[in-house]
Amino acid sequence: MDILTLLGIVIALASILVGQLLEGGHVGSILQLTAFMIVIGGTLGAMFVQNPMNVVVKGFGMLSMAFLDRKQNLKARITQIIELANLSRKSGLLALEGKIKEIDDPLFQKGLQLIVDGTEPKIIQDILESEVEHHEEESLLAAKIWEAAGGYSPTIGILGAVLGLIHVMENLADPSKLGGGIATAFVATIYGVGSANILFLPIANKLKIKVKRNSMEQTLIIKGLTSLAQGENPRVIQEKLESYLPHHERSHGDK
Numbered sequence: 001m002d003i004l005t006l007l008g009i010v011i012a013l014a015s016i017l018v019g020q021l022l023e024g025g026h027v028g029s030i031l032q033l034t035a036f037m038i039v040i041g042g043t044l045g046a047m048f049v050q051n052p053m054n055v056v057v058k059g060f061g062m063l064s065m066a067f068l069d070r071k072q073n074l075k076a077r078i079t080q081i082i083e084l085a086n087l088s089r090k091s092g093l094l095a096l097e098g099k100i101k102e103i104d105d106p107l108f109q110k111g112l113q114l115i116v117d118g119t120e121p122k123i124i125q126d127i128l129e130s131e132v133e134h135h136e137e138e139s140l141l142a143a144k145i146w147e148a149a150g151g152y153s154p155t156i157g158i159l160g161a162v163l164g165l166i167h168v169m170e171n172l173a174d175p176s177k178l179g180g181g182i183a184t185a186f187v188a189t190i191y192g193v194g195s196a197n198i199l200f201l202p203i204a205n206k207l208k209i210k211v212k213r214n215s216m217e218q219t220l221i222i223k224g225l226t227s228l229a230q231g232e233n234p235r236v237i238q239e240k241l242e243s244y245l246p247h248h249e250r251s252h253g254d255k
Contacts, residue, residue, distance in 0.1 A: 001067065002066065002067055005203075008202065009198060030187055032183060032191075034184050034188075035188035035190075038157075038160035038188055039156050039157050039160055040191075042153075043152045043200075046148075047152065051145050055142050058138065058139070061142075062143060065206075065207055065210050066207055066210075075245060081221070081225070081228065081237065082238050084096055085232075085237050087099070089231075093118075100116070107221060108221050108225070110131075111225040112225065114229075115225060115229045120229075124225060124226060129222060132215060132218045132222065136211060140208060143211060144204065147204035150195075150197070151196070153193075154192040154196050155192070157189045157193060158189060160188025161189045162185075163184070164183070164184035164185025167184065168182055223240060224241050
């Protein structure tokens, strides 16, 4: 669980609600179903118009990434690669075939299979890099649907405000109906700006950060497998891969 995502949303919403209470208002005054439908429905509609179906489906599928935090242990991944390099150095590349099923990463499995099949290191690197680049591009494109939503929702909120004011103008002769129209007008603006800056834009940015972080792990794997296929010394491979780690986690981080 990515506690910061949930904590951030809770803090933002709580601050708004508490601020409303401190100003002498009440929570019910900013809970408007009509305004919510206008802003969220209008934003989703605009998002659907902008993007093809596969991008929208992937974007919604990635939404869980903002709330779930996949454990990433680069040091453990490096250790795994070094163990394979030592095995290869001792028993040959064919000895790696029995380790393929133990690998939990599809890209890692594919690269190791290519090594066992005797594929040239340069070809292995090209195949795996193309796959990572394609996946990253698809994922970033999908994450951007939430960035687009953050651009649309404030404008849809203004549209909701205008609709509310139209309702007010139509009922100037009936004061009992003015309050509802004015409330919808202002609350729609709050929903539009609030959803953009508390939900849509932050979620889009978090998704892009996590996509980049995953790509870095995949790049580390490619670097390690390519070095392994070239028969490099395990110690040299370790030195190369540890450049991806924070300095304090490296084997010689204290120097």
